[in-house]
Amino acid sequence: MQPPPVPAGFRLLGLRAELLSSLDELGYEEPTPIQRQAIPHLLGGKDVLGQAATGTGKTAAFALPIINSIESDQRPQKNEPVALILAPTRELAVQVSEAMYQYGKSRGVKTLAIYGGQPIGRQLDSLKRGVHVVVATPGRAIDHLQRGSLKLGSVRTVVLDEADEMLDMGFTEDIETILEATPGQRQTVMFSATMPPRINAIAEQHQNDPVLVKISAAESAASRDLIDQRVYVVHKSHKPSALARILDVEAPSSAIIFCKTRTDVDELTVVMNGRGFRAEALHGGMDQQQRDRVMGRLRDGTAELLVATDVAARGLDVDALTHVVNYDIPSAPESYVHRIGRVGRAGREGTAITLATPRQRRLLNNIERLTKQKINVAKVPTIGDLRERQVDATVEALREALTAEDLDDYNDVLHRLKGEGSERTIALAAIKLAHTGRGAVLDEADIPDASHQFNDDDRRGGKGKKQGKRRDRHDSGTSGGRPQQGHDPNVGYVYVGVGRRGGVRPGDLVGAIANETGLAGRDIGPIRISDHYSVVGVPEASVEDVVGAIKRSTVKGKKTKARRYTD
Numbered sequence: 321m322q323p324p325p326v327p328a329g330f331r332l333l334g335l336r337a338e339l340l341s342s343l344d345e346l347g348y349e350e351p352t353p354i355q356r357q358a359i360p361h362l363l364g365g366k367d368v369l370g371q372a373a374t375g376t377g378k379t380a381a382f383a384l385p386i387i388n389s390i391e392s393d394q395r396p397q398k399n400e401p402v403a404l405i406l407a408p409t410r411e412l413a414v415q416v417s418e419a420m421y422q423y424g425k426s427r428g429v430k431t432l433a434i435y436g437g438q439p440i441g442r443q444l445d446s447l448k449r450g451v452h453v454v455v456a457t458p459g460r461a462i463d464h465l466q467r468g469s470l471k472l473g474s475v476r477t478v479v480l481d482e483a484d485e486m487l488d489m490g491f492t493e494d495i496e497t498i499l500e501a502t503p504g505q506r507q508t509v510m511f512s513a514t515m516p517p518r519i520n521a522i523a524e525q526h527q528n529d530p531v532l533v534k535i536s537a538a539e540s541a542a543s544r545d546l547i548d549q550r551v552y553v554v555h556k557s558h559k560p561s562a563l564a565r566i567l568d569v570e571a572p573s574s575a576i577i578f579c580k581t582r583t584d585v586d587e588l589t590v591v592m593n594g595r596g597f598r599a600e601a602l603h604g605g606m607d608q609q610q611r612d613r614v615m616g617r618l619r620d621g622t623a624e625l626l627v628a629t630d631v632a633a634r635g636l637d638v639d640a641l642t643h644v645v646n647y648d649i650p651s652a653p654e655s656y657v658h659r660i661g662r663v664g665r666a667g668r669e670g671t672a673i674t675l676a677t678p679r680q681r682r683l684l685n686n687i688e689r690l691t692k693q694k695i696n697v698a699k700v701p702t703i704g705d706l707r708e709r710q711v712d713a714t715v716e717a718l719r720e721a722l723t724a725e726d727l728d729d730y731n732d733v734l735h736r737l738k739g740e741g742s743e744r745t746i747a748l749a750a751i752k753l754a755h756t757g758r759g760a761v762l763d764e765a766d767i768p769d770a771s772h773q774f775n776d777d778d779r780r781g782g783k784g785k786k787q788g789k790r791r792d793r794h795d796s797g798t799s800g801g802r803p804q805q806g807h808d809p810n811v812g813y814v815y816v817g818v819g820r821r822g823g824v825r826p827g828d829l830v831g832a833i834a835n836e837t838g839l840a841g842r843d844i845g846p847i848r849i850s851d852h853y854s855v856v857g858v859p860e861a862s863v864e865d866v867v868g869a870i871k872r873s874t875v876k877g878k879k880t881k882a883r884r885y886t887d
Contacts (some may be wrong), residue, residue, distance in 0.1 A: 333359045335388050342426045343384075352377035357533045359385055362509065367527040369519075370511045372535035373658045378511045379419045382479045386453060387424040389476070396430050396450030400474040404502070405455040406495065408485040410435040410608060411615065416481060417455040429453065434460045434470075437608040444469050458486060458494035465501060472502045483512040483519055492518070499526050513658055547660055550698045551649070551674040551684060553774040554767060557811060557857075559675050560588065560845060562700045562767050563647065564595045566673060567625070569701045569709045574618060575643035577627045578650075578659055587826040587847050588647060589627045594830065594844075599625040630655060646674040649683045653690040678773035697774060700767045714755045812863035816854040816870060817881035824849060828876055829856050836869035837862060855885050 329350040330343055351359070354372040361368050362385035372378055386403045394402075405420075407413040417433035424431065432451040434443045436459055443460075447469050454461075454470065464470035478499065480486065486495060499508075508527045512519050515534075523530055554562040567575070577592075579585045582603040592599040600614045600623040617623040619640075627647075644663050650656045656674075663670020674695070676684060688694055701709075721727075737746050818824050826847045833844055839862060848855045858866050863884055870882035 329356070334363050335359070335384060336427075338392075338426050339384065339388055339423065342423055346422060348380075352381075354378055354533065354535045355381045355384075357535070358382070361531045361533070362507070363388060365507055367508045367530040368510070368533055369523050369527065369530040370509070370533040370535075371513070371515050372511070372533075373513055373654070373661045376535055376661065378481070379416055380423070382481070382509050382511065383416070383420050383423055386477055386479075387420065387427060387429050390424070390427065390429050390452050392427050394452070396452045397474060398450050399447050399469055400471045401432075401451055401454040402474055403453045403477040403479070404461070404472060404475050404498075405453065405479040405481060406458055406461065406486065406498065407455060407481045408457065408489055408491065410437060410457060411611070412482060413455045413457055420453055420455065424453075431455065434464060436460050437612070458491040458498065461498055462494050465498070472498070475502045475506055477507045477509065478502055479509040479511070480522075481511050483510045483522070484514045484516060487516070487518050487522075495522070514654065546669050547663055547672050548669070549660065549672045549674075549693070549695045551676050551695050552698055552700050553676050553678060553769070553771040554700060555770055556677050557846070558767050559647065560591045563588075563645065563675060564592065564597070565701050565706060565767060567597065567643075567645075568706055570643060570671065570673075571709070571713070572624065572643040572671070574621075574640045575625050575645060576641065576659075576662060577625060577645040577647050579627060579629060579647050582629060583826075583849065584647070585627050585629055587845065590826045590830050591845055592625055592627065594834075597625050598623045599627055602626055602628040604629065630659070641670070643671045643673060646672075649674050649676045649680050650687075651683060653687045656687045657691065676774065678770045681774050697771050699769050699771060702766050710755070714751065718751065718754060810860050811857050812860040813885035814856045814858055814863060814866050814870070815881075815883050815885040816856060816875065817852075818875055818878065819850045819852045819854050821851050822878070823876055824854060829854060832870065832873055832875050833858065833866055836873050837865050839866070 330340055330348065333351060333356070335343075354370060354376045358368050358370055358381040362382065368382075370378065370381065382405070386405075390402065396402075405413075405416055407416055413433045413435045417431050420429065420431040423429075430451040431453040432443070432446045433455045434447075435457045440460075440463070443464070444467075447454075447464070456464075456470075461470065465472070480495065486492075508530075510519065510523060510527070510530075552562060552566060563577070577588065577599075579588055582605050585601050585603045589599045589601040598617075600617055602611065602614050606614070614623070614626070618626050621640075641663055644660050646656065646659060650659070660670075660672035663672065674684075684695060734746070740746075741749070816824075816829065826845075826849065829847055829849075830844050833839055833856065839858065843859055843862075844856060846857045856866075867882045867884060870880065874880070
């Protein structure tokens with residue numbers, strides 16, 4: 321009998337034959353740079369300090385050597401794993417545990433994820449039965465250590481995954497406690513997207529002559545041809561409309577939109593839902609149950625857009641993800657690489673979209689220097705582009721319907737309409753219903769393209785850099801400070817006398833205004849909520865109507881002051 325094919329690149333790393341067969345079944349072909357560099361050192365028992373962005377294959381880099389070291393007939397001991405993996409979030413712990421199961425199921429490797437938010441009784445039962453590998457969040461690992469249900473005396477390998485994130489979340493003391501409970505002769509592995517001094521301090525204290533494995537941006541996700549990278553240049557006041565137009569044309573099945581702050585996330589989520597998208601917010605102000613509900617909706621297709629901050633999205637892995645959007649161009653080039661690494665995985669194509677204002681050419685240049693790639697500057701789709709996309713989608717839907725086997729079931733409808741129009745007229749009416757039923761509603765105006773200013777700034781060299789420090793007169797102030805006046809004659813601002821301390825959120829203001837004035841959600845914004853008041857952008861012609869409507873109604877159940885904002 322012919323032996324099963326094995327991935328050639330992985331075969332050269334020294335992994336067991338049955339593990340190579342598992343990789344072949346999973347469709348793995350060649351190791352990524354982090355896997356190629358780290359796996360031989362880990363198989364040799366070396367400590368490793370690795371730096372690489374999301375999407376570079378870090379999980380397999382440490383998971384495969386751990387599984388490789390476990391004998392097929394090695395029975396797991398009660399409460400005593402041989403490997404411990406620490407992860408900052410529940411989502412990442414579950415992701416790593418599932419990967420360990422897939423890689424190791426042919427060898428009988430038993431893995432358990434333990435984290436907060438899950439009944440601890442179930443975890444206690446699994447630990448009593450015995451597992452080879454525990455993947456844990458630091459807090460829940462400490463809980464089990466204190467109960468005596470997790471004993472680390474037999475641990476041979478400890479992995480700190482997303483080590484920088486765990487330190488940022490305040491787990492330093494927990495990590496120290498956990499490492500002190502493990503044998504001194506263990507193998508210690510640390511993987512991190514960034515390498516701040518605190519990481520080096522832990523490495524010096526807890527690792528033995530570690531091998532440094534660093535994957536440059538050029539070798540990581542940003543250099544993959546599978547990711548279509550584009551930047552759209554628009555003035556800040558047009559960014560919500562531009563994003564909606566782009567997504568209408570792109571029609572992603574699942575996308576993450578990155579914003580700078582929690583407030584930006586909440587505001588943009590309201591706007592995108594108002595434009596007919598199924599959007600969910602994810603940020604650090606949400607508890608674990610809320611996070612679980614959001615991720616469940618994204619994974620089962622109930623939601624199509626996840627609007628998130630960088631920190632909240634760390635460790636998330638969505639298989640169906642097709643698009644990553646930088647609503648604000650990241651000031652740190654490394655953040656760009658980290659974000660877009662969430663698409664283009666496992667041989668799948670993906671799209672990375674970035675929105676930039678005309679004065680942000682320097683930030684794009686920094687990213688291009690780091691990734692050694694030019695990013696295509698594209699034009700925002702026009703109304704004509706949108707209409708063509710919508711017509712194409714309707715045609716495809718009707719073509720699929722034409723192949724259905726139950727078309728004769730609708731003959732009765734056609735017979736009843738006999739005499740009320742020609743078959744062509746009836747067909748056109750049915751097409752209209754199908755077209756509008758799919759949400760194919762056109763915007764009223766094209767969105768001004770600012771890419772010519774973007775390129776002009778670049779050609780001016782030093783002048784452009786100096787001018788880039790000035791605030792763009794078109795910036796609306798949605799990311800900080802007060803909305804700036806004069807940036808768009810079609811937008812006016814309304815002062816509302818209640819703010820953050822009154823419990824007001826963007827959705828409350830949008831709802832109050834839309835319900836009383838008939839304005840659509842897409843016509844409302846930007847919104848800036850301060851401690852004691854809020855400022856809302858609305859069409860200039862509607863300012864007085866909005867002021868009167870707010871005075872007549874309530875916001876969060878309370879009467880409030882309102883006036884034109886002129887400060």
